Amino acid sequence: MDSRYEVEFKVRGDDFLAAGEASNQIKETLIMLGVPSPISRRASVITYEAEMNLVIHSGGGILRAIITPEKLTIEAKDQGPGIPDLDLAMREGFSTASDKVREMGFGAGMGLPNIKRNSDCLQIDSLIGKGTILTATVFFHQGEGNRG
Amino acid sequence: MNLKEIVSCIGAETLHGEDLLEKVEVEKAYASDLMSDVLAFAWPGTLLLTGLTNVQIVRTAQMMDIPAVVFVRGKRPQEEAVALAKNIGMPLLVSSMSMYETCGLLYKAGLSPCVIPAREA
Ligand SMILES: Nc1ncnc2c1ncn2[C@@H]1O[C@H](COP(=O)(O)OP(=O)(O)OP(=O)(O)O)[C@@H](O)[C@H]1O
Ligand SMILES: [Mg+2]
Numbered sequence: 001m002d003s004r005y006e007v008e009f010k011v012r013g014d015d016f017l018a019a020g021e022a023s024n025q026i027k028e029t030l031i032m033l034g035v036p037s038p039i040s041r042r043a044s045v046i047t048y049e050a051e052m053n054l055v056i057h058s059g060g061g062i063l064r065a066i067i068t069p070e071k072l073t074i075e076a077k078d079q080g081p082g083i084p085d086l087d088l089a090m091r092e093g094f095s096t097a098s099d100k101v102r103e104m105g106f107g108a109g110m111g112l113p114n115i116k117r118n119s120d121c122l123q124i125d126s127l128i129g130k131g132t133i134l135t136a137t138v139f140f141h142q143g144e145g146n147r148g
Numbered sequence: 149m150n151l152k153e154i155v156s157c158i159g160a161e162t163l164h165g166e167d168l169l170e171k172v173e174v175e176k177a178y179a180s181d182l183m184s185d186v187l188a189f190a191w192p193g194t195l196l197l198t199g200l201t202n203v204q205i206v207r208t209a210q211m212m213d214i215p216a217v218v219f220v221r222g223k224r225p226q227e228e229a230v231a232l233a234k235n236i237g238m239p240l241l242v243s244s245m246s247m248y249e250t251c252g253l254l255y256k257a258g259l260s261p262c263v264i265p266a267r268e269a
Contacts, residue, residue: 017228020207027211041192041213048211049187092267105200105208108184117188117267 005033005067011051013059016104023047026065033067039138042118043072046136049111050076056101058132072138079131086124090116149174149259151216151239154195157257158243158250160218164230165239172215172239177259179251183208190214191262197250203228210236220247
Protein backbone atom coordinates (compact mmCIF):
# COMPACT_ATOMS: atom_id res chain seq x y z
CA MET A 1 0.00 0.00 0.00
CA ASP A 2 1.24 3.53 -0.77
CA SER A 3 1.96 5.60 2.28
CA ARG A 4 -1.15 7.73 1.77
CA TYR A 5 -4.29 7.22 -0.26
CA GLU A 6 -7.14 9.66 -0.40
CA VAL A 7 -10.58 9.58 -2.02
CA GLU A 8 -13.19 12.29 -1.91
CA PHE A 9 -16.84 12.43 -2.93
CA LYS A 10 -19.45 15.11 -3.17
CA VAL A 11 -22.70 14.06 -1.51
CA ARG A 12 -25.93 15.80 -2.55
CA GLY A 13 -28.52 16.76 0.03
CA ASP A 14 -31.92 15.00 -0.12
CA ASP A 15 -30.79 12.78 -2.99
CA PHE A 16 -32.01 9.47 -1.60
CA LEU A 17 -31.53 7.64 -4.86
CA ALA A 18 -27.78 8.26 -4.90
CA ALA A 19 -27.34 8.11 -1.12
CA GLY A 20 -24.77 5.45 -0.31
CA GLU A 21 -22.92 5.58 -3.62
CA ALA A 22 -19.95 7.44 -2.11
CA SER A 23 -19.76 5.01 0.82
CA ASN A 24 -19.87 2.06 -1.51
CA GLN A 25 -17.01 3.46 -3.57
CA ILE A 26 -14.97 4.00 -0.42
CA LYS A 27 -15.76 0.43 0.60
CA GLU A 28 -14.53 -0.85 -2.76
CA THR A 29 -11.38 1.24 -2.45
CA LEU A 30 -10.63 -0.29 0.95
CA ILE A 31 -11.17 -3.81 -0.35
CA MET A 32 -8.94 -3.06 -3.34
CA LEU A 33 -6.23 -1.81 -0.99
CA GLY A 34 -6.44 -5.08 0.93
CA VAL A 35 -7.86 -3.67 4.16
CA PRO A 36 -9.08 -6.68 6.21
CA SER A 37 -12.84 -7.17 6.27
CA PRO A 38 -13.46 -6.56 10.00
CA ILE A 39 -11.92 -3.11 9.50
CA SER A 40 -13.62 -2.39 6.19
CA ARG A 41 -16.98 -3.37 7.72
CA ARG A 42 -16.55 -0.89 10.56
CA ALA A 43 -15.50 1.67 7.96
CA SER A 44 -18.64 0.93 5.91
CA VAL A 45 -20.90 1.61 8.87
CA ILE A 46 -19.10 4.87 9.66
CA THR A 47 -19.09 6.16 6.08
CA TYR A 48 -22.66 5.17 5.31
CA GLU A 49 -24.07 6.66 8.52
CA ALA A 50 -22.07 9.83 7.93
CA GLU A 51 -23.18 9.98 4.28
CA MET A 52 -26.83 9.50 5.25
CA ASN A 53 -26.48 12.35 7.75
CA LEU A 54 -25.14 14.57 4.96
CA VAL A 55 -28.09 13.60 2.77
CA ILE A 56 -30.71 13.94 5.51
CA HIS A 57 -29.58 16.74 7.80
CA SER A 58 -27.11 19.10 6.15
CA GLY A 59 -28.10 19.65 2.53
CA GLY A 60 -25.13 17.60 1.38
CA GLY A 61 -21.38 17.90 1.84
CA ILE A 62 -18.07 16.20 1.21
CA LEU A 63 -17.18 12.66 2.26
CA ARG A 64 -13.49 11.82 2.34
CA ALA A 65 -11.44 8.76 3.26
CA ILE A 66 -7.73 8.98 3.98
CA ILE A 67 -5.82 5.73 4.26
CA THR A 68 -2.28 5.39 5.61
CA PRO A 69 -0.48 2.21 6.72
CA GLU A 70 -1.55 2.89 10.32
CA LYS A 71 -5.09 4.11 10.06
CA LEU A 72 -8.17 5.06 8.12
CA THR A 73 -9.65 8.50 8.63
CA ILE A 74 -13.17 9.29 7.47
CA GLU A 75 -14.19 12.89 7.22
CA ALA A 76 -17.69 14.24 6.57
CA LYS A 77 -17.80 17.97 6.08
CA ASP A 78 -20.85 20.13 5.46
CA GLN A 79 -22.05 23.70 5.52
CA GLY A 80 -25.43 22.82 6.94
CA PRO A 81 -27.28 24.07 10.01
CA GLY A 82 -24.85 22.59 12.56
CA ILE A 83 -25.72 20.55 15.64
CA PRO A 84 -26.95 22.71 18.54
CA ASP A 85 -26.51 20.14 21.33
CA LEU A 86 -23.88 17.54 20.54
CA ASP A 87 -24.37 15.52 23.75
CA LEU A 88 -28.04 15.19 22.93
CA ALA A 89 -27.34 14.29 19.28
CA MET A 90 -24.96 11.53 20.40
CA ARG A 91 -27.70 9.91 22.45
CA GLU A 92 -29.37 6.82 21.01
CA GLY A 93 -32.92 7.67 19.97
CA PHE A 94 -32.47 11.41 19.48
CA SER A 95 -33.42 12.50 15.97
CA THR A 96 -34.77 15.57 14.23
CA ALA A 97 -35.43 13.66 10.98
CA SER A 98 -38.65 14.31 9.08
CA ASP A 99 -41.53 11.86 8.71
CA LYS A 100 -40.49 11.31 5.09
CA VAL A 101 -37.06 10.16 6.22
CA ARG A 102 -38.58 7.92 8.89
CA GLU A 103 -40.86 6.29 6.35
CA MET A 104 -37.74 5.25 4.47
CA GLY A 105 -36.40 3.49 7.55
CA PHE A 106 -34.01 6.14 8.82
CA GLY A 107 -34.19 8.79 11.50
CA ALA A 108 -34.18 6.56 14.57
CA GLY A 109 -31.31 8.44 16.16
CA MET A 110 -28.95 5.49 15.87
CA GLY A 111 -26.36 6.89 13.46
CA LEU A 112 -23.99 8.95 15.61
CA PRO A 113 -23.85 6.37 18.45
CA ASN A 114 -23.21 3.71 15.81
CA ILE A 115 -20.38 5.76 14.30
CA LYS A 116 -18.88 6.15 17.77
CA ARG A 117 -19.09 2.42 18.48
CA ASN A 118 -17.28 1.60 15.26
CA SER A 119 -14.53 4.25 15.54
CA ASP A 120 -11.38 4.25 17.62
CA CYS A 121 -11.55 8.05 17.77
CA LEU A 122 -14.44 10.33 16.92
CA GLN A 123 -14.38 14.08 16.77
CA ILE A 124 -17.30 16.29 15.81
CA ASP A 125 -16.88 20.01 15.38
CA SER A 126 -20.08 21.85 14.73
CA LEU A 127 -21.00 25.51 14.54
CA ILE A 128 -24.61 26.61 14.32
CA GLY A 129 -25.34 28.15 10.95
CA LYS A 130 -21.86 27.27 9.65
CA GLY A 131 -21.69 23.50 9.43
CA THR A 132 -20.30 20.30 10.84
CA ILE A 133 -17.05 18.39 10.46
CA LEU A 134 -17.09 14.78 11.61
CA THR A 135 -13.74 12.99 11.79
CA ALA A 136 -13.66 9.29 12.62
CA THR A 137 -10.51 7.21 12.87
CA VAL A 138 -10.06 3.46 12.67
CA PHE A 139 -6.63 2.03 13.48
CA PHE A 140 -5.47 -1.01 11.54
CA HIS A 141 -3.59 -2.51 14.47
CA GLN A 142 -5.00 -3.12 17.89
CA GLY A 143 -3.86 -1.10 20.86
CA GLU A 144 -3.46 2.19 19.04
CA GLY A 145 -6.91 3.49 19.75
CA ASN A 146 -9.21 3.75 22.73
CA ARG A 147 -11.99 1.49 21.52
CA GLY A 148 -13.55 -0.99 23.92
CA MET B 149 -29.10 -22.68 4.77
CA ASN B 150 -28.93 -21.64 1.15
CA LEU B 151 -31.48 -19.33 -0.45
CA LYS B 152 -33.12 -22.15 -2.35
CA GLU B 153 -33.98 -23.83 0.95
CA ILE B 154 -35.23 -20.51 2.26
CA VAL B 155 -37.45 -20.02 -0.78
CA SER B 156 -39.07 -23.40 -0.25
CA CYS B 157 -39.31 -22.92 3.54
CA ILE B 158 -41.38 -19.73 3.25
CA GLY B 159 -42.85 -20.27 -0.20
CA ALA B 160 -41.20 -17.12 -1.46
CA GLU B 161 -41.28 -15.72 -4.94
CA THR B 162 -37.86 -15.02 -6.44
CA LEU B 163 -37.92 -11.55 -8.00
CA HIS B 164 -34.38 -11.66 -9.10
CA GLY B 165 -31.30 -13.87 -8.70
CA GLU B 166 -32.75 -17.32 -9.44
CA ASP B 167 -29.30 -18.51 -10.57
CA LEU B 168 -27.72 -17.49 -7.25
CA LEU B 169 -30.15 -19.25 -4.93
CA GLU B 170 -28.08 -22.36 -4.43
CA LYS B 171 -24.81 -20.47 -4.10
CA VAL B 172 -25.78 -17.99 -1.40
CA GLU B 173 -25.60 -19.38 2.14
CA VAL B 174 -26.91 -17.60 5.23
CA GLU B 175 -26.75 -18.63 8.89
CA LYS B 176 -28.55 -15.72 10.47
CA ALA B 177 -31.49 -13.45 9.80
CA TYR B 178 -32.40 -9.96 10.92
CA ALA B 179 -35.89 -8.57 10.50
CA SER B 180 -36.66 -4.87 10.70
CA ASP B 181 -38.41 -1.97 9.07
CA LEU B 182 -35.77 0.34 10.51
CA MET B 183 -32.61 0.62 8.43
CA SER B 184 -31.09 2.59 11.31
CA ASP B 185 -31.31 -0.59 13.38
CA VAL B 186 -30.04 -2.82 10.59
CA LEU B 187 -26.92 -0.66 10.47
CA ALA B 188 -26.48 -0.98 14.21
CA PHE B 189 -27.38 -4.62 14.80
CA ALA B 190 -27.22 -6.82 11.70
CA TRP B 191 -24.18 -9.04 11.39
CA PRO B 192 -22.36 -9.41 8.09
CA GLY B 193 -23.68 -12.28 5.98
CA THR B 194 -27.14 -12.05 7.53
CA LEU B 195 -30.38 -12.42 5.57
CA LEU B 196 -32.49 -9.25 5.82
CA LEU B 197 -36.28 -9.37 6.12
CA THR B 198 -38.20 -6.12 5.78
CA GLY B 199 -41.51 -4.57 4.82
CA LEU B 200 -39.89 -1.46 3.34
CA THR B 201 -39.41 -1.29 -0.40
CA ASN B 202 -37.18 1.67 -1.27
CA VAL B 203 -33.75 1.65 -2.88
CA GLN B 204 -32.03 2.34 0.44
CA ILE B 205 -32.95 -1.17 1.61
CA VAL B 206 -30.74 -2.68 -1.09
CA ARG B 207 -28.07 -0.03 -0.49
CA THR B 208 -28.05 -0.73 3.25
CA ALA B 209 -27.82 -4.46 2.57
CA GLN B 210 -24.91 -3.88 0.22
CA MET B 211 -23.03 -1.78 2.78
CA MET B 212 -23.60 -4.34 5.53
CA ASP B 213 -22.50 -7.34 3.43
CA ILE B 214 -26.04 -8.69 3.55
CA PRO B 215 -26.28 -11.13 0.61
CA ALA B 216 -30.06 -11.10 -0.01
CA VAL B 217 -33.32 -9.45 1.04
CA VAL B 218 -36.77 -10.92 1.71
CA PHE B 219 -39.67 -8.48 1.37
CA VAL B 220 -42.55 -9.56 3.62
CA ARG B 221 -46.34 -8.99 3.53
CA GLY B 222 -46.22 -9.38 -0.25
CA LYS B 223 -44.57 -5.97 -0.60
CA ARG B 224 -42.76 -5.49 -3.86
CA PRO B 225 -39.55 -3.47 -3.96
CA GLN B 226 -39.54 -0.25 -5.95
CA GLU B 227 -38.10 -0.24 -9.45
CA GLU B 228 -34.88 1.52 -8.37
CA ALA B 229 -34.35 -1.08 -5.66
CA VAL B 230 -34.68 -3.94 -8.15
CA ALA B 231 -32.38 -2.16 -10.60
CA LEU B 232 -29.65 -1.74 -7.97
CA ALA B 233 -30.01 -5.34 -6.81
CA LYS B 234 -29.65 -6.60 -10.38
CA ASN B 235 -26.64 -4.38 -10.83
CA ILE B 236 -24.82 -5.77 -7.78
CA GLY B 237 -26.06 -9.36 -8.09
CA MET B 238 -28.20 -9.43 -4.96
CA PRO B 239 -31.13 -11.88 -4.95
CA LEU B 240 -34.51 -10.44 -3.91
CA LEU B 241 -37.32 -12.59 -2.55
CA VAL B 242 -40.95 -11.80 -1.71
CA SER B 243 -42.90 -13.57 1.02
CA SER B 244 -46.66 -13.16 1.02
CA MET B 245 -46.78 -13.88 4.76
CA SER B 246 -46.46 -11.45 7.65
CA MET B 247 -43.09 -10.58 9.13
CA TYR B 248 -43.91 -12.70 12.17
CA GLU B 249 -44.91 -15.78 10.25
CA THR B 250 -42.02 -15.53 7.79
CA CYS B 251 -39.53 -15.17 10.65
CA GLY B 252 -41.16 -17.94 12.65
CA LEU B 253 -40.79 -20.43 9.83
CA LEU B 254 -37.15 -19.48 9.24
CA TYR B 255 -36.37 -19.65 12.96
CA LYS B 256 -37.93 -23.09 13.15
CA ALA B 257 -35.86 -24.16 10.16
CA GLY B 258 -32.67 -23.21 12.00
CA LEU B 259 -31.72 -19.68 11.01
CA SER B 260 -30.22 -17.97 14.06
CA PRO B 261 -30.79 -14.42 15.24
CA CYS B 262 -28.25 -11.58 15.37
CA VAL B 263 -27.52 -11.20 19.06
CA ILE B 264 -27.95 -7.59 20.16
CA PRO B 265 -24.89 -6.51 22.17
CA ALA B 266 -25.32 -4.78 25.52
CA ARG B 267 -24.68 -1.06 25.22
CA GLU B 268 -24.75 2.11 27.25
CA ALA B 269 -28.20 3.44 28.16
N1 LIG C 1 -24.30 16.71 9.54
C1 LIG C 1 -25.29 17.09 10.37
N2 LIG C 1 -25.77 18.37 10.31
C2 LIG C 1 -26.76 18.79 11.14
N3 LIG C 1 -27.33 18.00 12.07
C3 LIG C 1 -26.91 16.72 12.17
C4 LIG C 1 -25.88 16.20 11.34
N4 LIG C 1 -25.64 14.92 11.70
C5 LIG C 1 -26.51 14.65 12.70
N5 LIG C 1 -27.27 15.73 13.01
C6 LIG C 1 -28.27 15.85 14.08
O1 LIG C 1 -28.03 14.85 15.05
C7 LIG C 1 -29.19 14.01 15.18
C8 LIG C 1 -28.76 12.59 15.50
O2 LIG C 1 -28.04 12.02 14.38
P1 LIG C 1 -28.04 10.44 14.19
O3 LIG C 1 -27.28 10.13 12.98
O4 LIG C 1 -27.61 9.81 15.47
O5 LIG C 1 -29.59 10.11 14.02
P2 LIG C 1 -30.53 10.34 12.74
O6 LIG C 1 -29.70 10.64 11.55
O7 LIG C 1 -31.57 11.34 13.11
O8 LIG C 1 -31.20 8.90 12.59
P3 LIG C 1 -30.49 7.57 12.02
O9 LIG C 1 -29.02 7.86 11.99
O10 LIG C 1 -30.87 6.49 12.96
O11 LIG C 1 -31.06 7.38 10.65
C9 LIG C 1 -29.93 14.17 13.88
O12 LIG C 1 -31.30 13.87 13.99
C10 LIG C 1 -29.70 15.65 13.58
O13 LIG C 1 -30.54 16.45 14.36
MG1 LIG D 1 -28.05 9.44 11.06
